[in-house]
């Protein structure tokens with residue numbers, strides 16, 4: 287297997303876990319952290335721990351850290367960008383003039399900006415020069431940091447507009463416990479990764495209110511329909527929403543106790559205030575801000591997204607969770623699948639039957 291030099295920007299949970307993975311895969315790995323103390327701990331053979339974002343996990347001896355962003359950029363053949371979405375543009379502005387033509391940048395963030403309603407691919411394409419756009423890839427899919435670091439079997443999707451770049455990242459990051467699939471549907475993968483966080487907050491609320499397994503399954507299924515409608519209207523391929531970045535990450539984040547987004551919803555459902563929840567969490571739950579972006583995006587493209595809107599109202603307008611869920615349950619009764627779409631496909635089927643030579 288080819289070994290390269292990996293640089294990771296972002297010493298949070300996911301950046302740290304991907305560094306563990308890359309070190310284990312034999313890549314020479316250097317992580318950028320903003321905190322002198324975290325850097326010293328990672329570089330100290332007696333400590334080897336990220337005590338702020340990845341407590342209790344012994345990091346590989348070969349993993350090194352630096353607080354010098356440009357040293358990490360200069361080190362890397364493969365640069366993993368693992369900062370929360372609100373910090374992506376500012377981080378890129380600091381590094382864009384230092385990127386070299388041979389480097390590949392892999393974005394791992396899952397969110398949509400409030401101000402511009404951009405997914406992370408759009409932020410990268412806005413901030414980086416056009417000459418670098420074909421060197422960018424995106425990693426998404428069901429992948430809790432803690433499980434990646436502990437070598438639990440994980441499958442993710444690598445998306446890129448350039449097939450050669452996509453295949454290279456897929457090959458460099460895949461191991462016997464971390465299997466990467468590939469796709470050219472960057473738009474679909476980016477929207478799926480961001481929107482599932484909103485659904486996870488909703489699922490947490492349903493669990494926090496003790497609505498039971500039926501309610502959770504309904505929310506996942508109807509929420510997935512909303513994600514498909516919205517993402518397809520924005521240019522995604524529908525099959526991507528049934529893939530790892532779509533249904534795969536929805537299942538994980540809506541049901542897994544390790545999800546920060548689900549935890550936010552759970553605590554909101556139990557009656558805690560958002561400010562208190564956020565203040566008590568070191569980690570970022572991207573769905574909090576993305577719920578506003580998703581609600582605005584749906585309005586902009588005139589797509590009906592009642593569950594996403596409900597999450598937005600509870601999170602940002604202090605709507606009462608129980609009353610909001612009652613509203614969802616008493617909406618006008620409707621067909622499960624658009625009747626015109628269903629009728630068209632049935633007609634096609636009948637037409638095929640009637641032309642059967644037998």
Ligand SMILES: NC(=O)c1ccc[n+]([C@@H]2O[C@H](COP(=O)([O-])OP(=O)(O)OC[C@H]3O[C@@H](n4cnc5c(N)ncnc54)[C@H](O)[C@@H]3O)[C@@H](O)[C@H]2O)c1
Nearest residue numbers: 296297298299300301368369370373395396430431569570
């Ligand atoms: N944790 C996971 O399991 C996981 C899995 C897949 C994808 N992701 C995605 O990866 C991205 C990073 O998440 P994470 O879990 O590593 O983060 P985290 O919540 O563990 O840590 C927060 C990160 O934000 C950084 N940060 C805080 N303020 C900043 C600022 N002003 N400027 C720059 N950076 C700042 C911190 O240094 C730290 O790296 C998110 O988009 C997340 O959705 C996370």
Ligand SMILES: O=P(O)(O)OC[C@H](O)CO
Nearest residue numbers: 427428429430545546547
């Ligand atoms: O902990 P969450 O809710 O941010 O989810 C983490 C990852 O996105 C799971 O794939």
